[in-house]
Amino acid sequence: MKVSSFSNMIILLTISSIFFIQSIQCVPDKIDNVCQKTPHYQLCLLTLKSNLYSHRLKTNQDISEFVRVTLQVIAARAPAVLEQIRDIDAQTDHTQLKTALDDCMIAYGKITKEIIPQALNYVDKRDYVGVKERANFAGSLAESCEKKCKGTTSSGVSPLGDNSQFVQNMCSIAASIASMPQSNP
Numbered sequence: 381m382k383v384s385s386f387s388n389m390i391i392l393l394t395i396s397s398i399f400f401i402q403s404i405q406c407v408p409d410k411i412d413n414v415c416q417k418t419p420h421y422q423l424c425l426l427t428l429k430s431n432l433y434s435h436r437l438k439t440n441q442d443i444s445e446f447v448r449v450t451l452q453v454i455a456a457r458a459p460a461v462l463e464q465i466r467d468i469d470a471q472t473d474h475t476q477l478k479t480a481l482d483d484c485m486i487a488y489g490k491i492t493k494e495i496i497p498q499a500l501n502y503v504d505k506r507d508y509v510g511v512k513e514r515a516n517f518a519g520s521l522a523e524s525c526e527k528k529c530k531g532t533t534s535s536g537v538s539p540l541g542d543n544s545q546f547v548q549n550m551c552s553i554a555a556s557i558a559s560m561p562q563s564n565p
Contacts, residue, residue: 410443411425411428411429411446412425414428414443414446414557414560415428417556417557417560418552418553418556418557419549419552419553419556420549420552420553423546423549423550423553424450424553424557427449427450427453427550427553428446428449428450431449431453443557443560443562444503444506444508444562446557447503447508447511447554447557447558448500448503450550450553450554450557451496451499451500451503451511451515451554452500453550454491454496454515454518454547454550454551454554455492455496455497455500457543457546457547457550458488458491458492458496458518458547459488459492460543461488461522461540461543461544461547462485462488462489462491462492464540464543465481465484465485465488465525465540466485468481468539468540469481469482469485474532476531476532477529477532477533477539480525480528480529480531480532481529483524483525483528484525484528484529484540484544487521487522487524487525488521488522488525490521491518491521491522491547495514495517495518495521496514496518498510498514499511499514499515499518499554502514506562508558508559508562509558511554511555511558512555512558512559515551515552515554515555515558516551516552516555518547518551519547519548519551519552519555522544522545522547522548522551523544523548525540525544526538526540526544526545526548529544
């Protein structure tokens with residue numbers, strides 16, 4: 381009897397682990413399918429695969445959580461860009477750059493405190509049109525900031541480095557995912 385109950389336990393564990401492993405294997409495929417439909421495939425893939433929460437999603441779940449993850453990445457990065465802008469502003473005497481940085485502080489303040497929190501609220505409400513609009517707006521503000529800063533230097537290189545471009549790219553990924561059908565992609 382003990383051998384039989386032990387055998388049953390082994391069989392039960394084997395069967396349950398097969399289902400568990402299949403669901404884990406399907407999520408990366410789903411991440412790949414979603415990211416292929418975005419304008420920045422590699423960045424999307426890196427972002428979603430490196431986020432542990434993305435790996436806990438069920439295979440039959442809609443992709444709203446992928447949108448949430450990208451917005452949370454923007455929500456984490458935008459305040460760092462805002463701080464970088466403040467630091468550069470404090471260190472420069474260049475009038476044209478200071479003017480551009482002032483505009484950027486306003487833009488990144490909006491991105492940080494208004495736009496991305498609104499987009500996350502739209503995800504909760506499953507209003508993907510609102511998510512897309514907010515993500516596109518945040519991306520436009522980041523792009524405008526980048527252009528203003530590039531125009532103030534003789535080299536044409538932004539003093540913000542790649543940080544503002546990263547925010548722009550993440551915004552376009554979020555908007556792209558929000559545009560996808562909200563069932564399995």
